[in-house]
Amino acid sequence: MRTHRGGELRAEHAGQPVTLVGWVHRRRDHGGLAFVDLRDASGIVQVVFHPDSAPEAAAVVAEVRSEYVVRIVGEVALRRPGTENAEMPTGAIEVIAQRAEVLNASETPPFPVNQETSVDEMMRLRYRYLDLRRERMAQNLRLRHRIVKYMRDYFDARDFIEVETPVLNLATPEGARDYLVPSRVHPGHFYALPQSPQQWKQLLMVAGVERYFQVVKCYRDEDLRADRQPEFTQLDVEMSFVDEDDVLDVMEDLYARLAGESAPQFAIPSGRFPRLTYQDAMERFGSDKPDLRYGLEIRDLTPLVTDTEFVVFRSVITEGGRIRGFAVSGGAETPRRGIDALTELAKETGAQGLVTVAFGGEGTLDGLAIEDVRSTVTRFFSAEQFAAFGGACEAKRGDLLLIAAGPDALTSKVLDVLRRRVAEDRDLADPNVLAFAFVTEFPMFEFSETDSKWNAVHHLFTSPFEEDMALMTEDPAAVRSRAYDLICNGWEIGGGSIRMHRREALMRVLARLGIEEQEAIEKFGHMLEAFTYGAPPHGGFACGLDRTVALLAGERDIREVIAFPKTKSASDVMTGAPQPVRQAQLVEAHITVVAPPSV
């Protein structure tokens, strides 16, 4: 049908006869002479139609509109001097059309395909096949392909094998809400779609695979976000006979190489990915996935205010809380409106209020006078005390301190939100940098107020630190797990853990989670049994592929790197899914709909 791909034609093709196919990207009709920018998957090339030498072709072009599919027979020629287009890869040449044929007409597209204007999200999803024709999405799809291919090649070269695991699974009591699939053969019984192939990959370790990976779809029926879709893709990896360092080394090596290979425009701070403990991350950044492209590190000011008159601080300290804050370099100039906005944000996040301290002037805080301090709490502290606050936060004159008081969980949350807002307002995050890091030693359990019981922070096969096992009964919150996350620029890219591979350990953890032996055997009997047949020590990780691609594509929203994503309400506006099904289908599946959508 074609001899060349238009976007690949260059000066060395000049003089060659070619046959091209593609879409009419743009048509410029000069009322005689006409140009068509012809687009195919390889790019765009200019085709020229001369009415004198090729009148039939020119007549065809007069009828052609945007997105028509055409076939052009012609000859490649160097462009006339002065008409070359340096912006286009094919800009040195053009194709002189001899014959033209419309392979298919096109309706006027509902939004421009040939330019990157912003278009309503729903409109793009409804006509996704047109959206994917556009430059940005076409590039994202190709980047995604290259990333997946890189991953597969990477693991293949290191003796990992990709093993497919079932999509129809046993529902588990822990974790996210399952998507359920009814069984026709077993009335009233249901499968669950995998939230991740967690158990399967551990069973593969018991099976002696030793090195497994899989690029796999996972499903979670939870509320969505810019970085969460109901179905998403994971890079899932598991290895036998490893400890934390072995696994982290693989993740680090993979991501460093992958980023360098597929997104070389990003700078990665040199050296190894920093490793910080969960405790450290929360203390310094208030978050378990801090954006390390900027500082704004949180400091503890509690020791500086132990005997304060300020009631808010005093009562917080009495109740076991702390006073924490960070310095915003050059923030003293922040107008009243800006301070109010930050205070409001702090309150929305749960804080009682926000203490701000602005240091006037320039230079160090030496000899700071109270007149140089602009603060919500000026009357409670001396100039020396303010200088001490500033000193603790490594501030200088011209800086602004943001200080929150309360239990650590609250101040962390508030200061994390403030850090991110300040960084965004002040453009502190360099968009050309990938700040990868590992966060390790996550807590094993966390108390759920809603369920009033202890839940697993990571997942229930995660191994606790041996030396913390003793705390399991009296102080579950203090038990550290051998879990780790890979983070980058404020995103959680992936995570994993060293697993429990002995039955007794698993039983103890299940008991702590309030899962009775009977239920444990019912739900996890296969795992417990497998572990009695020589299960090797093992661990692994899973990374969000969609987030990885979005990160390397410079996109904020994973929908931009998924061919056919769903909306926030988990529906597909193109096909209309989900929809009610015919009664006969329900009968076959033994399903009675109790609360039908009100008509």
Next chain:
RNA sequence: GGCCCCGUAGUGUAGCGGCCUAACACGCCACCCUGUCACGGUGGAGACCGUCGGUUCGAAUCCGAUCGGGGUCGCCA
């Protein structure tokens, strides 16, 4: 589930109680134009302002509900 934002020609926006029988840009249609590349020029068609209800002499503009989209908290082992 809570809170917040958005919903005006095909697309993106403006208008935010009467000057709106709704404006601008792109797109679309027609005509003109033989070197453009976001081609140019002239003219034209096209929305009753998501839906329903209310307030008002009068609503795109105010209020309520509802639907849809998005953000955020909860949630996401």
